[in-house]
Amino acid sequence: MQLIYLSPVPWNSFAQRPHKFVEWFHSRTGGSVLWVDPYPTRFPNWGDLRRLRPSASHDLHNNRPAWLTVLKPSAVPIEPLPGSGWVNGRLWQRQWLQMTDFANQSRTWLVIGKPSVLARNLLKRLRDCPSLYDAMDEFPAFYEGFSRSALARREQEIAHCVDIITVSSTELKSRWARVHQDVRLVHNGLDLSVMPSMQQGPAASSKKVFGYVGTIASWFDWDWVCALARARPNDEIRLIGPVFNRPPNKLPENITLLPTCDHATALKAMTRFHAGLIPFRKNTLTASVDPIKYYEYRALNLPVISTDFGEMSLRAGERGVFITQIEADVPAMAEAALQFKGGTGVDRAFAQENTWEARFDAAKLLP
Secondary structure (H helix, E strand, C coil): CEEEEECCCCCCCECCHHHHHHHHHHHHHCCCEEEECCCCCCCCCCHHHHHCCCCCCCCECCCCCCCEEEECCCCCCCCCCCCHHHHHHCCCHHHHHHHHHHHHHCCEEEEECCCCHHHHHHHHHCCCCCEEEEECCCHHHHCCHHHHHHHHHHHHHHHCCCCEEEECCHHHHHHHCCCCCCEEECCCCECHHHCCCCCCCCCCCCCCEEEEECCECCCECHHHHHHHHHHCCCCEEEEECCECCCCCCCCCCCEEEECCCCHHHHHHHHCCCCEEEECECCCCCHHHCCCHHHHHHHHCCCCEEEECCHHHHHHCCCCCEEEECCHHHHHHHHHHHHHCCCCCCCCHHHHHHCEHHHHHHHHCCCC
């Protein structure tokens, strides 16, 4: 068996759920993979100019294994408009031929990682292939206006064409179970191979480090973070990652902003934390989120302090998890988290239970 995977992210990006999925597929079947990079599925906006600026590359999949081929479809960014498939279809002629020739070589599994006109049309062309849609996010929530409604329609069309829908959160399962009879919950996971073999632990000091590693974008709750900083004036709030959403006001002096780093460095940085933070706003987008950093924090035996959103809402009361309902809860939850005794080193049992391989195997996805 072989796989055609229409990805929501480029192959040359940091390792995410899509990369782990195709690696799992190849490890279980030995089959070849045709990876299709994403193309613009909305109108451009001014924020795109910032993302085009050169930046340091971390954890990029620049090396392609022999079993994987990458296609990069070109497209005019007009997909929300009727007829965009006809216009862009003329640019996809070579990719259509490559995908069809690939599918004719052997039994092929078609997996959609992002709704698009290309994905919808490919499902129709290869209607005899077993198929799956991985609804790993509330994709329309990333868009606005006409682009959002157009993507939502594409997503519905794809959902009605595929054999299986996998989802990454309970909220997404509830939503898609209303329109499809085979919806399987496949939470996010972690890569055990990159977890630190030894943990040095945070420095012995009265100053505690509350840390966050990840993208700081529209879903990041600056007010919550500032409330924590004010509640712990003698401690450090350490934020590591790219900033796409600047703080609205001047930050307290005990908040430290550090730049993006590679995954191994990020995990090493986590071992210097006394508690891991997940400060996300509660909205339509985050209602469907199962944050990967939760699994990494807990695998490193860190207590997790989180806002009340998405899958984290369902983890209230779990060992090592401290959920704040409102900002006024922050001081008490921070103190409770520091009292948590999680042990030292990597929690191997937790990590092994939550690997990507364990997730995909348990869902019994292979046709």
